Amino acid sequence: MSVQISASDVNKLRQQTGAGMMDCKKALVEANGDFEAAVDYLRKKGAKVAASRQDRDSNEGVIIAKSAADGKSGIVVEVNCETDFVAINADFVAFAQKIADVALTEKPASLEALKALTLDGKVIADALIEQTGIIGEKIDVSKYEVATADKVIAYIHGNYRLGVLVGLSADAEGANEAGKDVAMQIAAMNPIAIDKDGIDQSTIDREIAIAKEQIIAEGKPAEMAEKIAQGKLNKFYKDTTLLNQEFVKDSSKNIAQFLDSVSKGLTVTVFKRVQLGA
Template identity: 55%
Template sequence: MSANISAADVKKLREMTGAGMMDCKKALKEAEGDFEKAVEVLRKKGQKVSAKRADRDANEGVVVALVSDDKTKGVIVKLSCETDFVAKGDEFIGFTNKAAELALQHFPDTLEDLLKVDMNGLSLGDRVTELVGKINEKIELDTYEKLEATMISPYIHMGNKAAVLVGMNKASDDIYDGGRDVAMQVAAMKPVAVDKDGVDQSIIDKEIEIGKEQARQEGKPEQIIEKIAMGKLNKFFKENTLLNQQFVKDSNETVASFLKKFDKELTVTDFKHVTLG
């Protein structure tokens, strides 16, 4: 080891960055003992690793949902990686939770803005790059969702594989608990919108065309094909919009009717659903 770089220096840099001993030794040598430059060297190593592994699939990871103490703001953050082994590590889970805490604290508008948020002297994006260099696997903070409502209920699916936020127009402890049931509904049934008014027109047009084609394939008369297609569209709305879906905990009622038990005016204003992959 160079006379200017002691074992204590290497140990200090390793504690600062979490990088391996040999990586720290090489970085300090390259930086001529300057700790800030050595950290930059390690970050650049991470960037090289990230670029080198850019063609890899990062389908594993951790999804975290957090809500503010007053339950009016919520965020979901997803940190992706290549292997389930890395995703289950305490460091990886801890990093994702910290990123979610920063997201809730700063409540930025976009993922790009979130990646610029300071995390112990560096941007969150740079800290992700450091993690890449340390773990030597493709890692991306690739999803960020935010939600504001009178009351927000969160749900994190087993093993942090998915997370949901459900916003409602009323607030109470009972409504919060009911909202968690609705959030579980979103995770299980994957609705495309709150109600039919929220369904993108392109999806509606596609479903109508599918309905028409199915009717033609069944040999239905042309004059009733439009009517049949609209019937199929209504069935699509019932199965794929949250308020109209059968409630998973009681198939005898819809999500909308379940919510009316708490307050006749209670409804879902919006939801966010993030999954791995």
């Protein structure tokens, strides 16, 4: 004799798991009305779907950037799916926001540590598998960054396509607005370091070597190459290091000068830039 499955039971299971109505009804039928067994059924279904999607690319998704209430820290996470149709879904964005909230509260040491934390009573790694089963696409967290400073500003560019954290040296007057301007600069100009001290020697050596080859190829004497290459290197610093970049909102200043004009000595101590799929 089959067990009668009530609409309220189906709705209760749906509220708890987020699974579709027909999936919930089928789970309760398979479990003969046993609620816990129905939850297990849905979890196993999610695991099977997840296993079948492991080789799929999940290059769509959202970037969530958040700063703590005290302004002393911030996080960026990238939560992925397979299609932009899912990426713009409000439930998927809300799920990513929840993961970001856990990351902001706990500040785990690594991406693996983040996935081991708990979200709504479930380990995040299991919640990702569950969402894969519900949505039918591979769902994962691929990037996680954290920043701490005297003042951290978080910025999300576009429709959750890019996230930036900027850490400033002081919580000075005007720091919030200035930090947002600098975050927008980072989003647009993609610097590789705060200043030239942050660029590794191998990158510098490569830039000098390329410059010398270009100079000699142009027919200039080899003895001039070193001097001209140094000039090209300075241009490289100006283009690629944040504090030396021309401020996009006021080309008469670089970022270092702009921050100093906001508050004497104000500077950037850390930044993080995470772009979807990059």
